[in-house]
Amino acid sequence: MDNLSKVKSIIVKKSLKLDCGKEISNFPLAYETYGKLNEKRDNAILVFHALTGDQYASGKNPVTNKDGWWSYAVGPGKAFDTNKFFVICANVIGGCMGSYGPSTIDPNTKKPLGTDFPVITINDMVNAQYNLLEFFEIEKLFAVAGGSMGGMQVLQFVSNFPNKAKVALPIACTASHSAQNIAFNELGRQAIMSDSNWKDGLYEEKNNNPDKGLAVARMAAHITYLSKKGLQEKFGRKLQERSDLKFGFDADFQIESYLRYQGSVFVDRFDANSYLYITRAMDYFDLTKKFNGNLSKAFEKTKTKFFVISFTSDWLYPTSENRDIVISLNAIGAEVSFVEIKSDKGHDSFLLDIPDFLNTIKNYLNATFLELNETRI
Amino acid sequence: MDNLSKVKSIIVKKSLKLDCGKEISNFPLAYETYGKLNEKRDNAILVFHALTGDQYASGKNPVTNKDGWWSYAVGPGKAFDTNKFFVICANVIGGCMGSYGPSTIDPNTKKPLGTDFPVITINDMVNAQYNLLEFFEIEKLFAVAGGSMGGMQVLQFVSNFPNKAKVALPIACTASHSAQNIAFNELGRQAIMSDSNWKDGLYEEKNNNPDKGLAVARMAAHITYLSKKGLQEKFGRKLQERSDLKFGFDADFQIESYLRYQGSVFVDRFDANSYLYITRAMDYFDLTKKFNGNLSKAFEKTKTKFFVISFTSDWLYPTSENRDIVISLNAIGAEVSFVEIKSDKGHDSFLLDIPDFLNTIKNYLNATFLELNETRI
Numbered sequence: 001m002d003n004l005s006k007v008k009s010i011i012v013k014k015s016l017k018l019d020c021g022k023e024i025s026n027f028p029l030a031y032e033t034y035g036k037l038n039e040k041r042d043n044a045i046l047v048f049h050a051l052t053g054d055q056y057a058s059g060k061n062p063v064t065n066k067d068g069w070w071s072y073a074v075g076p077g078k079a080f081d082t083n084k085f086f087v088i089c090a091n092v093i094g095g096c097m098g099s100y101g102p103s104t105i106d107p108n109t110k111k112p113l114g115t116d117f118p119v120i121t122i123n124d125m126v127n128a129q130y131n132l133l134e135f136f137e138i139e140k141l142f143a144v145a146g147g148s149m150g151g152m153q154v155l156q157f158v159s160n161f162p163n164k165a166k167v168a169l170p171i172a173c174t175a176s177h178s179a180q181n182i183a184f185n186e187l188g189r190q191a192i193m194s195d196s197n198w199k200d201g202l203y204e205e206k207n208n209n210p211d212k213g214l215a216v217a218r219m220a221a222h223i224t225y226l227s228k229k230g231l232q233e234k235f236g237r238k239l240q241e242r243s244d245l246k247f248g249f250d251a252d253f254q255i256e257s258y259l260r261y262q263g264s265v266f267v268d269r270f271d272a273n274s275y276l277y278i279t280r281a282m283d284y285f286d287l288t289k290k291f292n293g294n295l296s297k298a299f300e301k302t303k304t305k306f307f308v309i310s311f312t313s314d315w316l317y318p319t320s321e322n323r324d325i326v327i328s329l330n331a332i333g334a335e336v337s338f339v340e341i342k343s344d345k346g347h348d349s350f351l352l353d354i355p356d357f358l359n360t361i362k363n364y365l366n367a368t369f370l371e372l373n374e375t376r377i
Numbered sequence: 378m379d380n381l382s383k384v385k386s387i388i389v390k391k392s393l394k395l396d397c398g399k400e401i402s403n404f405p406l407a408y409e410t411y412g413k414l415n416e417k418r419d420n421a422i423l424v425f426h427a428l429t430g431d432q433y434a435s436g437k438n439p440v441t442n443k444d445g446w447w448s449y450a451v452g453p454g455k456a457f458d459t460n461k462f463f464v465i466c467a468n469v470i471g472g473c474m475g476s477y478g479p480s481t482i483d484p485n486t487k488k489p490l491g492t493d494f495p496v497i498t499i500n501d502m503v504n505a506q507y508n509l510l511e512f513f514e515i516e517k518l519f520a521v522a523g524g525s526m527g528g529m530q531v532l533q534f535v536s537n538f539p540n541k542a543k544v545a546l547p548i549a550c551t552a553s554h555s556a557q558n559i560a561f562n563e564l565g566r567q568a569i570m571s572d573s574n575w576k577d578g579l580y581e582e583k584n585n586n587p588d589k590g591l592a593v594a595r596m597a598a599h600i601t602y603l604s605k606k607g608l609q610e611k612f613g614r615k616l617q618e619r620s621d622l623k624f625g626f627d628a629d630f631q632i633e634s635y636l637r638y639q640g641s642v643f644v645d646r647f648d649a650n651s652y653l654y655i656t657r658a659m660d661y662f663d664l665t666k667k668f669n670g671n672l673s674k675a676f677e678k679t680k681t682k683f684f685v686i687s688f689t690s691d692w693l694y695p696t697s698e699n700r701d702i703v704i705s706l707n708a709i710g711a712e713v714s715f716v717e718i719k720s721d722k723g724h725d726s727f728l729l730d731i732p733d734f735l736n737t738i739k740n741y742l743n744a745t746f747l748e749l750n751e752t753r754i
Contacts, residue, residue: 020624119624179608179632183600186633189626190596190640194589196573212571219567220597223560228692231556237663245661247397247496249566249653253660255556256563263567276626283630284622286614315605315692 006062007055007091007098008032012131019121019284029128030098031055031090034074035082037136042373044138045080045365046129046165047089048146048153051221051278052270054097057089058082063097064269072353079361084369085142088132092125092153094277100128102201102273114273115201122149122285126156133164142369145169145361147350148317149278152285155298155325159287162302166372169361171309172350174321175295175328176286181316184224185279188217192272201273214272215263222262227313227346231255295328305372306336307364309357311349337364383439384432384468384475385409389508396498396661406505407475408432408467411451412459414513419750421515422457422742423506423542424466425523425530428598428655429647431474434466435459440474441646449730456738461746462519465509469502469530471654477505479578479650491650492578499526499662503533510541519746522546522738524727525694526655529662532675532702536664539679543749546738548686549727551698552672552705553663558693561601562656565594569649578650591649592640599639604690604723608632672705682749683713684741686734688726714741 009030015023032055037044047057049069058074060067073079080087091099094117102117133141144154144165151173158168174181192198195213203209226234235255239245242252251257291297299306306329310322319340329336341357343349349357386407392400409432414421424434426446435451437444450456457464468476471494479494510518521531521542528550535545551558569575572590580586603611612632616622619629628634668674676683683706687699696717706713718734720726726734 115626119626176614178605179612179614179630180600180603180605182614182630183596183608183632183636186628186630186636187593187596187600190637191568191571191593193626194568194572194593216564216568216571216593219560219564223557223564226557228555228557228695231560235556237553237556237559237666249492249496249570249657251563253556253559253563255560259560259563260567280626289614318605 004063004098009098010131010135012128014131016124016127018118018124020118022118024100024118027093027100027128028098028104029090029093029100029131031088031132032057033089034058034087035085037086037138040373041136041138042140042142043084043369044086044088044136044141045143045145046132046141046157047074047080047087048129048144048150048157049089049092050146050148050150051282052266052275053150054095055089055091056097057087069351072351073358073361079358080145080365081362084366088136090129090132092278093128094120094125094274094281096271096274101271102277103271112204112273114203117273117277119280120277121281122152122156123160125281126153126160129153130157130161130164141165142373143167143169143365145171147171148173148347149282151317152282155287156285158302158304159298162299162304165304167365167368168304168306169309170306170322170325172311172314172317172322172347174317175298175325176288177283178321182283184220185283187220188279189276191216191220192276195272198272201276203272209267210272211267214267214270214275217275218266219259219263222259224316225346225348227315227344229313230344230346233344295324296331299329299334300332302334305368306334308336308338309350309360310340311343311345311347311357312340313344314347314349316347381440381475386475387508387512389505391508393501393504395495395501397495399495401477401495404470404477404505405475405481406467406470406477406508408465408509409434410466411435411464412462414463414515417750418513418515419517419519420461420746421463421465421513421518422520422522423509423518423534424451424457424464425506425521425527425534426466426469427523427525427527428659429595429643429652430527431472432466432468433474434464446728449728450735450738456735457522457742458739461743465513467506467509469655470505471497471502471651471658473648473651478648479654480648489581489650491580494650494654496657497654498658499529499533500537502658503530503537506530507534507538507541518542519750520544520546520742522548523550524548525550525724526659528694529659532664533662535679535681536675539676539681542681544742544745545681545683546686547683547699547702549688549691549694549699549724551694552675552702553665554660555698559660561597562660564597565656566653568593568597569653572649575649578653580649586644587649588644591644591647591652594652595643596636596640599636601693602723602725604692604721606690607721607723610721672701673708676706676711677709679711682745683711685713685715686727686737687717688720688722688724688734689717690721691724691726693724
């Protein structure tokens with residue numbers, strides 16, 4: 001990744017004990033902010049990104065020159081209204097957009113850490129990002145929010161820091177990665193590790209990365225982000241710039257061409273080892289097991305208000321798994337709202353311009369901010 | 378593949394014009410039979426195999442030394458009762474178990490054909506297998522049957538030869554490969570073609586095959602054969618021979634270990650180029666489009682009795698797509714029965730020991746044989 005010099009980051013000096021047992025300190029945590037922190041310092045929202053996201057939730061990503069991954073949701077007048085709220089988003093540790101990860105250069109060897117980087121967890125990611133509160137001198141966040149792996153971080157954050165966020169929005173996520181979730185991630189990892197350029201994670205030359213394996217991993221994941229119906233409606237059996245089948249192995253169908261494209265652009269912006277580490281963290285995520293099978297116990301110390309959101313056609317983290325979170329919260333009388341948004345766009349829905357979804361968040365956040373902060377604008 | 382000398386085959390001398398425009402002749406078609414052809418020659422059932430199957434539907438496969446892929450269904454007293462019926466099964470062209478395919482040695486170069494093999498279709502496969510009727514001197518089959526790609530061949534066979542089978546059993550299939558189906562197949566093909574050993578299909582040395590890519594392709598496909606619920610019940614988050622997570626990239630979870638195993642054993646019995654060709658044939662399959670959007674027209678010339686079978690948890694070829702076949706048959710007043718079998722085992726169900734499924738076929742075939750052949754045993 002070039003242009004990483006443009007990235008803002010804090011250096012976390014404090015020691016952080018990881019779940020694997022190792023301790024890390026003096027590590028970089030890259031972040032971006034949108035909007036302004038108000039005088040009372042009570043309007044901050046910490047947004048967590050998903051597997052392939054980064055700190056650039058909105059605006060132009062200065063490294064990739066593409067729109068931020070949550071541009072539909074974060075911005076002036078948008079769902080996370082940056083005229084009102086101060087949105088903070090950090091690159092997770094294990095990532096490749098400036099935070100401490102496998103592509104971080106080891107000062108001793110002057111080479112990327114590669115698989116010397118420790119295996120991290122969602123818990124580790126969240127604990128690392130907690131340092132941002134101190135950095136911004138925020139006593140309590142107004143909200144934590146995120147979709148997919150971002151939602152897992154929301155759940156973990158509230159469990160770890162029950163008194164640090166007034167509102168929690170876990171979106172299209174799960175409290176425990178399922179066997180099918182693990183299976184798809186393992187498929188991606190095997191695609192990367194099977195690439196002869198991977199070299200046990202010690203690749204380092206620019207044109208010798210395991211791009212082919214990473215592209216296949218991305219293709220696999222991408223299929224899981226879309227619904228069968230959505231794929232059929234968008235692509236069906238439409239041919240790619242040809243009037244008939246070509247009887248070869250080039251992309252005859254638009255869906256083939258689309259997947260190849262998704263794979264090829266992904267490798268320009270993402271590190272293969274980061275893909276391994278972050279999928280591993282997702283697979284290790286099991287908040288239910290951490291509390292001995294009783295997810296309610298993860299939240300029993302918190303007064304955070306929850307708003308759980310799922311999508312009808314999401315088969316990666318289906319409504320049933322989101323509802324399990326709601327049930328665990330109801331069981332302890334926690335404040336929880338829940339909505340299942342109708343969409344044919346599958347898991348990807350949380351990233352898209354779906355008015356019902358975006359308006360729901362906007363209205364909820366604005367109303368709850370007024371209610372909880374007892375101020376009238 | 379060693380031991381291919383043990384394979385029975387016919388040499389199809391007649392010229393066969395393929396959908397791609399090429400003509401082939403004097404090509405081998407490997408087959409196996411179970412049971413005996415009766416004197417009236419009216420008890421034959423042609424069984425079509427799925428993507429990774431072969432002619433060894435039952436008994437011991439002499440090449441792999443494993444049980445035939447439909448051992449639960451084909452045999453004495455079983456669903457396809459070989460005490461009554463004469464079951465024929467052929468390796469599809471494009472396959473790698475003795476039939477004409479990309480691993481066939483080119484007599485000119487003494488090397489495998491590789492990607493010089495023509496791109497074939499389900500139609501081509503069925504037309505090639507039609508030659509078995511002449512070889513066995515069978516005027517009319519009692520039945521054609523198959524699951525998954527085997528079911529596609531059933532539909533194509535009846536459409537091509539409306540007067541050559543009394544009964545047709547398309548199981549867990551579709552009349553038109555969906556965008557999601559194509560996407561998963563393309564993922565598998567990209568995994569193979571990304572393997573540096575693939576070499577544009579010209580690999581030929583025994584220990585230098587694109588095994589890693591083929592294993593990844595198999596893993597991807599395998600996930601689609603199982604249901605989310607079935608995976609969760611069978612594997613969940615159970616660990617593989619360890620009491621806790623190891624914080625590395627070895628297989629921590631049983632599902633990971635299972636998938637790796639599925640990939641590794643597959644490459645011993647299957648040719649990577651065959652995988653490309655056969656998935657391509659599946660993706661090209663669109664019987665509905667062939668009849669200008671009216672699937673009924675594919676069957677309007679036939680008096681074949683249909684029995685369509687689907688499984689509740691099959692998300693690869695879901696009940697809705699099987700029901701489309703039923704609807705198209707109903708629309709022309711064809712004789713058609715339909716059952717959706719309850720199973721948590723996903724698409725794989727058609728290969729498994731599911732009593733409701735196997736008994737249904739057995740009773741249907743036995744009763745229909747008595748009815749149609751007007752003989753009482």
